[in-house]
Amino acid sequence: MQFWYSLYRIILLLFQQQQLTSPIKRILLFLGGWFIVSSSFGQQINDNQCNSLPPGTLSGEFGLVNEVGCAPLQVGISNKQIVSVKNRYIFDYKGGSPDTYKTTTDSSFTYTKSGLYVVMKLSESSTGQLQRACKVVTVQNPTPPEFRVLICSNGTAALSITNHAITEYEEYVIEWGDGNVTIINKFNLFAQYRYQDNSSKTITVQGRHRVSNCVKKSSKTISLESNSKPATISKLEILDATTGELTISNPNLLELEVYRQEGAGVFKTLGTIVKNADEKVRVLVDTNKIFCYKIKPRDSCAATLESNVVCSSFIRITRESDANVVSIQPYLHPSEVKTMTVKRNDTVWWNPTVTQWFRPDNEGQCGKETCYRLEINTQDALIISNRICAEPPPSLCNPLGHLFVPDVFTPNGDGVNDLFEVKGEVDGDPQILIYDRWGSVIFHNSINVRNWNGAINGSPAPPGAYLYRINVTDKVGRTFVKRGTVSLLR
Known part of the structure; x- marks a missing residue:
């Protein structure tokens, strides 16, 4: 079926380029659309019994009022056969035996959703011979078009259709609010227009289905003096040694590209494209390097709307x-x-x-x-x-066994607890460093002086708390560093 729709697009494009009068163009478009629709249904319906009539069944005939139109679309049956009795209808035939469907004698039906539908008529001739006929109804989407407008620094408005996947209009008529009009088709959903003054403008976009002439419109007022907000990187999270994640806000729904800078180098594109309003993007990182990231619009109109820069840290x-x-x-x-x-x-x-x-x-x-x-x-x-x-x-978790370091000592010459002395099961003498409150070393033990006597350069140290660091090796060869505080009392 995709082939037939592609062919129809080509026919539309060719007709748009030809200088044909409006009535002729509509007739040709209708015939082309009918051919495409009729042909496509022969492919997309499984066990299509519209064209393969059972033995003894005649080909019937009927007419349709409103074969093409906007949802909700009411269709009516006009019987073109001279003799046709016991008329029954299936308004949404999808393949298989008609006997499995519930039929109706009502000659009108309303479709509420867009799409292509097959109407099957079942009847009998005057002699009781079965008759069958089918026709296709095209119901098109009347949803108003949605669009966004980006105002560039030179007074140019860049407009793009944002919900074409839902509406599928063949063309859009853009009224710029100053008397000028631009028509774009579904093959190019973007238009630019440069205003001559900075006053506010009301832009109206009308979506049109060519075959049915089904149209809907929507409008919005813009200020040419307002500046569009740039994209923002609100978060950079390092997930592991090689992967980071950017959280990106894209308020203008621009097509953005991710750039990366290594160290003090230049920013280079990563080829990653962002289109959604809020998006998370994975990027490669290296915990041995600093990378910085930013986002730039791909549209030259919005080239100045670069994002903030974020850099990795480890x-x-x-x-x-x-x-x-x-x-x-x-x-x-x-x-x-x-x-x-x-x-x-x-x-x-x-x-x-x-x-x-x-x-x-x-x-x-x-x-x-x-x-x-x-x-x-x-x-x-x-x-x-x-x-x-x-x-x-x-x-x-592997404490040094049987090591004693005093919390307090009293170097007052009474022969009791006069030295800061470290004892324990150690291999050799521990290395002892004593610091004052400013972090200066005031004692360092040696072979000749193993313990601190509470003096600084031969003079009694003032009472107070002193920091120590002890480097010691135990009897099994493990080296430890112990830090702490000892109080000197006099």
């Missing part, structure tokens, strides 16, 4: 014996960043600043992975990094 984990060090990739355009959040197991854990790119995590649940993800809120979009998981640090 998170990494460096495993140490006492902590998982979480580091983030700085965003390529830091001035656009509003907030940054690292979530640990989907709960907010860290809010990095523009100068803070890593943080150690020495917590966790033994036997269970901890997962991290970075979220960046920019002025226009949400960037979600890759999700990365790691086991807790080894020191957390």
Whole structure:
């Protein structure tokens, strides 16, 4: 059947190019349409018994009032046979034996939906001989056309039909609201028109079915001074090591193309086309590279309506014996960043600043992975990094056995608890570092001085809390780092 419709389109196009008078053109179009419809039904109906008459059955005849028209369409039967009795009708014959259908003696019927329908007449001659005849009814869709208008910077209006798949009008008559008219057909559902002034215009589009002259129209008022909104990328989410997903808003229903930039390179098209108002598009990513994305209209009229730019950002984990060090990739355009959040197991854990790119995590649940993800809120979009998981640090789940580190010591010379002394089952002497509140090292043990006596450069350190770091190797060769705080009392 597709072949016949294609042939009909060609006939329409040829007739439109010829300088024929309107009555002649309508007759030719009607005959061409009738030929196509009649031929197509011979193909699309299974077991079509309109043309293959059973033995002893004569070919009947009848006429139809309103063979072609808009839904709802009422058709009437006009009997052209001189002798025809016991007339019965099937108004939606779809193939097979007529005996399986419920017939009616009513000579009129109303079709409420568009489509092609077969009317079958069953009758008898005066001698009781069976007669059969069929005709095709074309019911066309009267749905008003829908259209969108994009206003370009030079006062040009770009109009496109958006619901042709439903209406299927053969042509559309566009009244631009200033006395000028453009006619487009179903092979080109787009038109441009340049206005001479900036006053508001009411555009009317009328859809027409040529054969039936079925027409419907719709209108909208536009302002030539208003600027159309560009497309927006509202979200970039990294799904895995090679896949990202863009969430795109396309308010003008333009045909958009996705572009990608690698590092500081130029934007290049990915060949991906976006047409819907809201759409999600998968893109290739690489967690070792920074990619940026934007959307550009394919229509030169709207070339300036580029979207915002979003760039990928990633998170990494460096495993140490006492902590998982979480580091983030700085965003390529830091001035656009509003907030940054690292979530640990989907709960907010860290809010990095523009100068803070890593943080150690020495917590966790033994036997269970901890997962991290970075979220960046920019002025226009949400960037979600890759999700990365790691086991807790080894020191957390494999603690150093029998290691004693005091919480407090009193270097007052009474011979009791005068030294910060680390004891345990270790291989060799542990390395001890003591820090003041500003992070400066104030004590470092050595072969000659193994423990801290509470002095800084030979002078008594003031009472208070001091940070320590102990590097130690146990008797089975495992190396650990232990951090903590010791209180100095006098």
